[in-house]
Amino acid sequence: MIKQIFHRIGNFLELETAQINQNELRKxxxxxxxxxxxxxxxxIFAIGIASLGLHTNSTAVIIGAMLISPLMxxxxxxxxALATWDLELLRISFRNYLFAVGVSLLTSTLFFGLIPESFxxxxxxARTTPGIYDVLIALTGGFAGIIALSHKSLGNVIPGVAIATxxxxxxxxxxxxxxxxxxxxxxGAFYLFTINSVFIALATVFAGxxxxxxxxxxxxxxxxxxxxxxxWVVSIxxxxxxxxxxxxxxxxxxxxxxxxxxxxxxxxYKNNFILEGTLNQHAKKIELVLAGEQLSVDDSxxxxxxxxxxxxxxxxxxxxxxxxxxxxxxxxxxxxQLLEEKSQKINALETELKNLQRNDFTNLGEExxxxxxxxxxxxxxxxxxxxxxxxxPKMLVIETKFKLKEPEKERISNWIKIRLKQNETSCVFILxxx
Numbered sequence: 001m002i003k004q005i006f007h008r009i010g011n012f013l014e015l016e017t018a019q020i021n022q023n024e025l026r027k028x029x030x031x032x033x034x035x036x037x038x039x040x041x042x043x044i045f046a047i048g049i050a051s052l053g054l055h056t057n058s059t060a061v062i063i064g065a066m067l068i069s070p071l072m073x074x075x076x077x078x079x080x081a082l083a084t085w086d087l088e089l090l091r092i093s094f095r096n097y098l099f100a101v102g103v104s105l106l107t108s109t110l111f112f113g114l115i116p117e118s119f120x121x122x123x124x125x126a127r128t129t130p131g132i133y134d135v136l137i138a139l140t141g142g143f144a145g146i147i148a149l150s151h152k153s154l155g156n157v158i159p160g161v162a163i164a165t166x167x168x169x170x171x172x173x174x175x176x177x178x179x180x181x182x183x184x185x186x187x188g189a190f191y192l193f194t195i196n197s198v199f200i201a202l203a204t205v206f207a208g209x210x211x212x213x214x215x216x217x218x219x220x221x222x223x224x225x226x227x228x229x230x231x232w233v234v235s236i237x238x239x240x241x242x243x244x245x246x247x248x249x250x251x252x253x254x255x256x257x258x259x260x261x262x263x264x265x266x267x268x269y270k271n272n273f274i275l276e277g278t279l280n281q282h283a284k285k286i287e288l289v290l291a292g293e294q295l296s297v298d299d300s301x302x303x304x305x306x307x308x309x310x311x312x313x314x315x316x317x318x319x320x321x322x323x324x325x326x327x328x329x330x331x332x333x334x335x336x337q338l339l340e341e342k343s344q345k346i347n348a349l350e351t352e353l354k355n356l357q358r359n360d361f362t363n364l365g366e367e368x369x370x371x372x373x374x375x376x377x378x379x380x381x382x383x384x385x386x387x388x389x390x391x392x393p394k395m396l397v398i399e400t401k402f403k404l405k406e407p408e409k410e411r412i413s414n415w416i417k418i419r420l421k422q423n424e425t426s427c428v429f430i431l432x433x434x
Contacts, residue, residue, distance in 0.1 A: 022214055029080050032073030033093045035100050039070050047104050050168040051111040057121035062169055071100055071167040075197050076145060079204020082231060086216035108175025127173040128188035130195055131246030135239055138196045142203025167196050198238045255279055258310045259286065266306065270299050286315045294321060364419065372412060374400045376432055396427045403431055
């Protein structure tokens with residue numbers, strides 16, 4: 001019973017069925033290895049598309065570039081050559097791999113060097129922090145790629161492998177680093193590309209053993225051992241830094257999340273508002289940008305104690321008031337000038353309107369006195385000559401010699417609304433104190 005179960009599982013996992021002939025597979029891989037004619041032009045255009053995608057921060061454009069990129073060719077060629085001990089194909093693949101890398105770096109460097117206003121977009125930054133997960137992606141992608149190549153009906157897997165392993169964007173990001181003299185971007189992106197290249201090739205070697213590729217030549221034992229040693233030395237040398245970088249990236253993300261929680265907790269603090277909080281991992285410095293009153297020493301110590309409680313005590317706290325960057329300060333200054341100019345224009349218009357209204361209400365008062373001799377003075381509530389008057393908008397105060405009856409008051413109020421064309425204007429009748 002157990003044997004039958006394992007036999008059924010083995011049938012599901014068996015890889016030899018429908019496997020392509022090894023000679024045909026070698027010819028197909030060798031075709032994709034060489035960069036001349038159409039293959040070379042496709043590489044150049046793919047680099048251009050990927051660079052445009054990074055420049056415009058467009059994920060869709062970057063994916064399109066990865067789909068048409070022929071960079072997988074020489075990498076699969078090196079893996080296949082090592083799996084079959086094919087030294088001739090290994091030399092051809094490695095030579096074309098170096099050529100493709102050189103052309104890609106040159107094209108992307110020229111692109112980012114010539115294009116105006118090239119910024120550090122999020123798609124560029126995402127290719128500068130490789131880690132151990134990139135190793136795992138390259139390995140699994142390499143396995144899928146060679147198994148698809150070695151079987152007749154699985155050709156549609158290759159585009160997916162090209163997208164998952166992302167060979168083209170890191171090379172373009174490395175070109176961005178060269179064009180802008182940014183060693184950090186160049187080294188980080190080129191290391192990511194190296195991880196993908198090495199571990200796709202390594203996965204191809206392992207997968208070649210699984211699908212039982214036959215040796216293309218009979219190498220002596222000594223040469224085989226030297227090649228195996230070279231494979232392991234290169235793989236381990238590339239793998240080890242990814243552990244350190246992956247751990248560093250994990251710590252950075254964790255500390256950044258802690259800082260975000262801290263900023264959220266102290267968003268409104270002691271008549272202040274935290275505009276921004278940034279963490280510089282390398283300099284071990286936290287900078288808070290506050291708007292409001294300057295903090296006392298005790299308040300600053302309380303913030304430091306808050307950082308200590310969430311495990312960020314090893315970072316120095318720097319507090320800055322107002323806007324952080326020069327560009328932001330300039331923008332605020334320009335906005336302030338515009339607001340001041342508009343405010344001056346508004347004040348001038350209000351003064352002009354006020355004068356017109358005052359003249360209009362002077363005439364209105366004279367007309368009302370003719371209409372009702374008991375009226376002595378008419379004015380806006382907020383222009384009352386009496387110091388104890390509370391300013392009320394849209395209210396007209398009418399002082400009279402004697403108390404008017406309600407029908408008379410209503411008649412005067414309706415006349416004023418018609419005269420001013422303002423139905424919302426209300427009238428207050430005040431008896432003059434003798």
